[in-house]
Amino acid sequence: MAALPTIKQLRYLIALSETLSFTKAAEICFVGQSTLSAGLKELEDTLGVQLVERDKHSVSVTPIGRGVVERAQRLIVQADDLVDFVEGSAGSMVGVVKLGVIPTIAPFLLPTLLPKMREQFPKLKVVLREDLSANLIDKLNRHELDFALIALPYDTDGFLTKELFDDEFWVVGSKDDPALKNKEVQLNSKLTDRILLLEEGNCLRDHTIKACKRSSAANHYGIEATSLLTLVQMVESDLGIALLPEMAVKSGLLNQTKLIAKPLAAPAPKRRIALVARPSTARIEEFNALVKVIKSS
Incomplete structure (x- = not known):
């Protein structure tokens, strides 16, 4: 029987194809560069291609190498599924669950969620990864995460998606701002033109643009915030106003500032918080437990 590639060798090849750097690929795989190089040479010898x-200045994957990478990724997913299945058979609500959370949810929901999970499921360890929605979905596909906590609307076709609750947007600005004088704020073109945005790639930016029905995504002065905290600081510097999720407002994000927050008049724009997993997940009981705890938080 012909020799077969190892999972480790295939992971080395996938990492190199993504980074085109032996140094970076070795770091991703937590091995030395010489180990990675030797593993790839063994893989080439095994496959005979x-x-x-590689030369002193660049690294590239050959055409047949790209085909091997594509197939290797599918094999890795199946191998990870096998491991998940075996771990799941040892019993539910034990072991490690890898949870990804977007930055506009993590600091506001996790302080309540994690203590409840520890109290109710002491044998279950939740490991966190904070990242943008696109990166979390990609990591789900690669089996680097078990679940992702994101905000809809977002494309989750092909995934198990459980909608949890709605999170309305509030207007944040100076207490002296005439637009915030009433109990509720009506969105209009004059107001939306003043709204500051997060940087590209953050789904809250897209949700804000959609809520405001803006034809242009550009911020005044050409500045964009990298986080909600920075966005608040920009508003406090009188650069404009902002739409913040209700969970951020009620968590005390505006404490120690001179800003106020007002709800929007009905029908208020909102995002929907959802928990996402692979449909083949072996951690379905943990998924359902997370859903239950989040809904009760």
């Missing part, structure tokens, strides 16, 4: 071209 050249997978990687």
Whole structure:
């Protein structure tokens, strides 16, 4: 029987194809560069083809190497599924669950969620990854995460998606701002033109643009915030106003500032918080437990 590639060798190849750097690929795989190089050479010898071209200045994957990478990714997913299945058979609500959370949810929901999870499921350890929605969905696909806590609307086709609750947007600005004088704020073109945005890639930016029905995504002065905290600081510097999720407002994000928050008049724009997993997940009981705890938080 012909020799077969190992999972480790295939992971080395996938990492190199993504980084095109032996140094970075070795870091991703937590091995030395010489170990990674030797593993790739063994893979090439096993398959009898050249997978990687390298010289002093560049690294590239050969055409047949790209085909091997594509197939290797599918094999890795199946191998990870096998491991998940075996771990799940040992019993539910034990072991480690890898949860991804977007930055506009993590600091406001996790302080309540994690203590409840520890109290109710002391044998279950929740490991966190904070990242943008696109990166979390990608990591779900790669089996680097078990679940992702994100905000809809977002494309989750092909995933198990459980909608949890609605999170309305509030207007944040100076207490002296005439637009915030009433108990509720009516969105209009004059108001939306003043709204500051988060940077590209953050789904809250897209939700804000949609809520405001803006034809342009550009912020005044050409500045964009990298986080909600920065966005608040920009509003406090009189650069404009902002739409913040209700969970952020009620968590005390505006404490120690001179800003106020007002709800929007009905029908208020909102985002919907959802928990996402692979449909093949072996941690379905943990998924359902998280859903239950989040809904009760």
